Amino acid sequence: MNRVSVIGVGNMGGGMAANLLARGWAVDVCDIDFAKVEALQLLGAEVLESPAQAAVNASVHIVCVVDAPQTGEVLFGPRGLAQRLQPGHTVLLCPTLAPEDVEAFAARLAEQGVHTLDAPMSGGPARARDGSMSLMVAGPQAVVTAAGELLKALSSRVFHISEKPGDGARTKLVNNLLAGINLVGAAEAMALAQRIGLDLAKTLDVIEQSSGQSWIGIDRMRRALAGDYAPRAHVTLLEKDTRLAMEMARSAGFASLLGGPASAAFAQAHAAGWAEEDDAALFKLLGGRS
Structure with a gap:
């Protein structure tokens, strides 16, 4: 060793x-x-x-x-x-x-x-x-x-x-599905805050200390507000992981309510040309919605 x-x-x-x-x-x-x-x-x-x-x-x-x-x-x-x-x-x-x-x-x-x-x-x-x-x-x-x-x-x-090898992968996919849902939710909330004219930095400060807090949401939205999309975790990673999680869910006969839309959001960010950017780019995707 x-x-x-x-x-x-x-x-x-x-x-x-x-x-x-x-x-x-x-x-x-x-x-x-x-x-x-x-x-x-x-x-x-x-x-x-x-x-x-x-x-x-x-x-x-x-x-x-x-x-x-x-x-x-x-x-x-x-x-x-x-x-x-x-x-x-x-x-x-x-x-x-x-x-x-x-x-x-x-x-x-x-x-x-x-x-x-x-x-x-x-x-x-x-x-x-x-x-x-x-x-x-x-x-x-x-x-x-x-x-x-x-x-x-x-x-x-x-x-x-x-x-049992395989159970580590199952645990990781469950975790990353939740991470993906949290990130998409944070990006959507911040996009709404932007649309209604709130100060985004102050809004994120409130979220970080309140019930809407998630580690990945705060981490990625801080980057997004700074315009920093240099890849630490490419969009394609959670795109892959949420896709695998949804495949696992379907094979188990589990009907997901939030996982499908979250997975689709990462696929949309990829299609929009942000595949190689940091997954904070979800803010750009959701901020651009009419």
């Missing part, structure tokens, strides 16, 4: 890698964006050319890419981790994925004697970097215990959901 690989070092993966390096861990990193790995190399990370190389020196591997296709490529592609994974290695799956995809990946890895921890994260890049983000971990207790020091280094809020 004294050496770990991080495959995918974007906002969250890069934050985790930097955090581990600052805590004295040996970290191998791999990403298709060389600028990202180069920045971590300056902090002491070892740069890998392919995920397959990661299994040479480390026995624990953090996969932190965007979606299921990227995860499948990292794990089982021509230069994927599975080429050199050994029995007893552990893979942490940190992207927000459909539960059935997590279950399928875990089953394939188990055929090689490789452990899977379904470990989606929440909290944003700053919390990934300082180790205060949340991890929703699903996997066998023995594997969670063996990875305990790493999990504590990554997160001050580790929740062991169950021993």
